[in-house]
Amino acid sequence: MDELAVRAAALVARHPREARLRRVGTSREGTPLWLLSVGHGGRHVLVVAGPHANEPVGGATALRLAERVLADRRLREGTDTTWNLLLCLDPDGAHRNEGWLAGPYTLGHYFRNFFRPGFLEQPEWLPEGAGGDVLPETRALLDLQDELRPFLQCSLHGVDIGGGFVELTRDLPGLPERLARIAARLGVPRELGPYDTLYWPTLGPAVYRVPPPRPGDLAAAITEAAVESTWFHPHRYGTVTAIVEAPMWGVRAVEDASEPEDADALLRAVSRTLRHDTALLEDVLARVRPSVSTGPDAARLLAPVDDYLLVGPGVADSWDPGAHRGAGGRPLPPLDTARLTALAISARRVALRTAGLLHQLVRRSGQDPAGVLPRLDRLIDAWCADYRDGHGARWIPPGRQVEYQSRVVLAAFRLSGRPHAREDPDPGSPPGEPGLGVQRAVPMRRE
Numbered sequence: 467m468d469e470l471a472v473r474a475a476a477l478v479a480r481h482p483r484e485a486r487l488r489r490v491g492t493s494r495e496g497t498p499l500w501l502l503s504v505g506h507g508g509r510h511v512l513v514v515a516g517p518h519a520n521e522p523v524g525g526a527t528a529l530r531l532a533e534r535v536l537a538d539r540r541l542r543e544g545t546d547t548t549w550n551l552l553l554c555l556d557p558d559g560a561h562r563n564e565g566w567l568a569g570p571y572t573l574g575h576y577f578r579n580f581f582r583p584g585f586l587e588q589p590e591w592l593p594e595g596a597g598g599d600v601l602p603e604t605r606a607l608l609d610l611q612d613e614l615r616p617f618l619q620c621s622l623h624g625v626d627i628g629g630g631f632v633e634l635t636r637d638l639p640g641l642p643e644r645l646a647r648i649a650a651r652l653g654v655p656r657e658l659g660p661y662d663t664l665y666w667p668t669l670g671p672a673v674y675r676v677p678p679p680r681p682g683d684l685a686a687a688i689t690e691a692a693v694e695s696t697w698f699h700p701h702r703y704g705t706v707t708a709i710v711e712a713p714m715w716g717v718r719a720v721e722d723a724s725e726p727e728d729a730d731a732l733l734r735a736v737s738r739t740l741r742h743d744t745a746l747l748e749d750v751l752a753r754v755r756p757s758v759s760t761g762p763d764a765a766r767l768l769a770p771v772d773d774y775l776l777v778g779p780g781v782a783d784s785w786d787p788g789a790h791r792g793a794g795g796r797p798l799p800p801l802d803t804a805r806l807t808a809l810a811i812s813a814r815r816v817a818l819r820t821a822g823l824l825h826q827l828v829r830r831s832g833q834d835p836a837g838v839l840p841r842l843d844r845l846i847d848a849w850c851a852d853y854r855d856g857h858g859a860r861w862i863p864p865g866r867q868v869e870y871q872s873r874v875v876l877a878a879f880r881l882s883g884r885p886h887a888r889e890d891p892d893p894g895s896p897p898g899e900p901g902l903g904v905q906r907a908v909p910m911r912r913e
Contacts, residue, residue: 491606519559524622642670659805
């Protein structure tokens with residue numbers, strides 16, 4: 467994340483009249499939160515990168531967007547717009563993912579070095595509301611939203627396994643069609659039934675409406691975003707928030723709308739697998755907790771482990787046809803191959819993230835009295851093989867991830883009510899830019 471600030475400062479030095487960099491807050495560990503602004507218009511776009519610690523694509527996208535806005539005066543002067551790009555909302559968490567950012571980009575290397583804080587330490591969520599006790603990173607973002615009152619806010623996220631999709635707090639007619647063109651041109655699968663949006667309204671293929679926040683327990687908050695958030699905080703200003711998800715490993719089946727032969731049997735199998743994997747990991751945690759549970763670093767790793775193990779059984783019950791219907795819960799939506807694939811990927815993700823965090827706990831403690839590391843290695847290797855061989859997960863180069871995400875942001879901008887909007891045959895490409903020719907296969911650490 468330090469490199470993002472260095473590159474942003476270099477960009478400002480090259481364009482001192484149009485670009486500026488300022489510190490808008492400080493993380494819990496004292497890391498600056500940097501805002502890069504381009505243009506001098508009276509209307510504001512706010513782009514938030516790095517809200518989740520394990521999703522680095524947003525920082526590179528923010529810099530790509532800044533370069534494009536500087537290259538195309540229509541994106542700022544022609545629309546009276548200032549672009550405000552928060553380079554990373556969770557820099558402390560991002561630093562803890564540096565073990566995999568330099569590569570190799572394999573699933574096993576990623577999950578063994580994965581970090582994402584516990585639910586209560588994720589800065590976009592407001593479990594006690596905006597007036598409650600919030601993280602300093604959250605407070606910085608809330609203050610920025612109140613200062614800028616943006617007409618468009620884009621939160622940049624990364625899907626580790628699956629496909630790209632967009633979540634909106636207000637409808638942007640035309641976005642599903644533009645998203646389809648962008649994804650097809652770049653060879654990025656669209657996720658037609660993400661686990662995150664299981665019960666949300668669909669605005670078009672791979673575009674979903676975020677329901678207003680409602681009271682709920684921790685499990686509901688984690689699995690359904692059923693709490694207040696910084697996505698909705700600027701709603702009072704007429705802001706449209708777009709959560710733009712870009713995949714790291716693509717899976718083609720997440721855009722397969724065909725009808726499966728026996729959806730209930732597949733659901734039961736996924737639910738059984740999640741319960742089984744959760745039980746295995748609960749046993750591992752019970753064996754290692756006595757020897758690794760001291761110190762702030764251990765606490766940060768244990769918090770998300772506890773969260774994942776807490777929600778796993780409930781999620782499995784909510785998907786299981788027998789358990790779900792017998793419990794009188796909400797009926798599941800129609801399940802095509804795309805949605806069933808997304809649920810299977812999500813169930814495996816819960817287990818792999820937990821196993822990876824436990825692996826780090828033991829490694830960092832420098833001791834393994836319970837002898838669990840070989841067992842965790844076997845589980846991680848087998849589950850990654852299921853992603854790779856069973857689902858056909860394939861790495862998407864960082865340059866393509868960035869190109870996809872930046873084009874989607876620009877498409878949302880063009881549709882979000884700016885004056886004198888003009889159709890663009892290739893949404894997201896600035897003048898003179900030859901489509902796919904802009905991609906650069908640079909190392910993730912450079913992005």
